[in-house]
Amino acid sequence: MAAPIAVAIDAPDIETAARWASEVAPHVSTVKVGLELYLRYGPEVVGTLRGGNKTSVFLDLKLHDIPATVAGAARNLARLKPSILTVHAAGGREMISAAVEAAPQTTIAAVTLLTSLDDAALADVGITGPSADAARRLAVLAVESGARALVCSPNEVASLRAEVGPEVTLITPGVRPAGADHGDQARVATPEAAYEAGADLLVIGRPITRAADPGAAAASIAAALRRAEAASA
Numbered sequence: 001m002a003a004p005i006a007v008a009i010d011a012p013d014i015e016t017a018a019r020w021a022s023e024v025a026p027h028v029s030t031v032k033v034g035l036e037l038y039l040r041y042g043p044e045v046v047g048t049l050r051g052g053n054k055t056s057v058f059l060d061l062k063l064h065d066i067p068a069t070v071a072g073a074a075r076n077l078a079r080l081k082p083s084i085l086t087v088h089a090a091g092g093r094e095m096i097s098a099a100v101e102a103a104p105q106t107t108i109a110a111v112t113l114l115t116s117l118d119d120a121a122l123a124d125v126g127i128t129g130p131s132a133d134a135a136r137r138l139a140v141l142a143v144e145s146g147a148r149a150l151v152c153s154p155n156e157v158a159s160l161r162a163e164v165g166p167e168v169t170l171i172t173p174g175v176r177p178a179g180a181d182h183g184d185q186a187r188v189a190t191p192e193a194a195y196e197a198g199a200d201l202l203v204i205g206r207p208i209t210r211a212a213d214p215g216a217a218a219a220s221i222a223a224a225l226r227r228a229e230a231a232s233a
């Protein structure tokens, strides 16, 4: 079975994106399209990456605007049939509800706190104290507004799970295999730690796509998750 990994296809061009998607497709459940590709190619990129692969396409466009604008955007994006569409939880209750109502067939995932922000960067934007507290507050607001999925750091999965229960899908970027370069990610954990904490879908980009062989890198992380699952059974 394909591993619960969404590979972030943050590629400079559609040819590279299509190659990465087909190389990782046998090993993972999902490919993720973000701003870099969508803003260059628009809706066609979704069809291209879906291609003949069985992977789901996750649209990570992090909508954040007034409710009416987000509703219109979510309605248009839902036509592409993504499995998941992201909005920023900080957009507030009405904005999240507007997205959920506009795209009833799509899982709306609310981004709590970007995983690139460390304590100092969070303080810069007025969020002080433990990141887990702020993430929990935003998570509750998002779920109360109808979001069925949340995006958070792997380090915050356990506390969010305790708060929102088993039915909400927890999606974690900020995943780095042991020894991998963290790049611009601040609140990180290994794939095994994210999985063991209870994450439902691990978002992993550069550790896979920048490897010499993306297919082999995806297969290796998928195998590590299977070992973690077997060990916890």
Ligand SMILES: O=c1ccn([C@@H]2O[C@H](COP(=O)(O)O)[C@@H](O)[C@H]2O)c(=O)[nH]1
Pocket (backbone or CB within 6 Å): 008, 010, 034, 060, 111, 113, 114, 115, 116, 151, 152, 173, 174, 175, 183, 185, 203, 204, 205, 206, 207
């Ligand atoms: O809080 C967030 C929300 C989304 N992302 C996205 O995930 C991937 C991570 O890619 P890596 O190469 O594994 O760092 C990227 O597309 C981000 O836009 C996130 O990192 N953090």
